[in-house]
Amino acid sequence: MVKKKVLMAEGNLMMVKVDIKAGFVGDIDYHPEEQLCYVERGIIEFELSGKKRMLRQGDVQYVPANAKHQVKVIDDCTLLDVFTPLRKDLL
Template sequence: MVNRRVLTDQGSIMVVEVELAEGFHGDVDQHVHEQVSYIKKGSCEFEVGGVKRILQVGDVQYIPSNVVHRVKVIEDCVILDVFTPIREDLVE
């Protein structure tokens, strides 16, 4: 399960709250946007540029522009994703 809610998309910054269910495995992703992911609830494994890291509540992951990345959810989690520039594909 993936549930996204755009919190703001003003100027060149976008903040999206993402709820992911335990056991979710994201597809490999790559985009021109810089991304910062803050773990608000739960835990997950981020793989960024081939480097794996376990994140828990309060941890932050930076994803540079055009770097291949993916997420695997260990425990139901809520992530705040910040993108710049705005991801037009996520705007309703």
């Protein structure tokens, strides 16, 4: 249901491509890295610190370090996630 591919990890930046099928509901997540989430295609409901926002193709969501967040996939999607510093758990 979720497929991740590290596209680049150099210096203090990392980009990960994530393909997720409709119906997926992620666990509540938080991590010490800052994150940008770009929706390449599809629709997701993104909850950040208790506030929900619908994201569609072309939308970007900023996630501060250690902020609790969760996604619910409405339509099959491809996300590009950028992290700083590198998320070692994804390498």
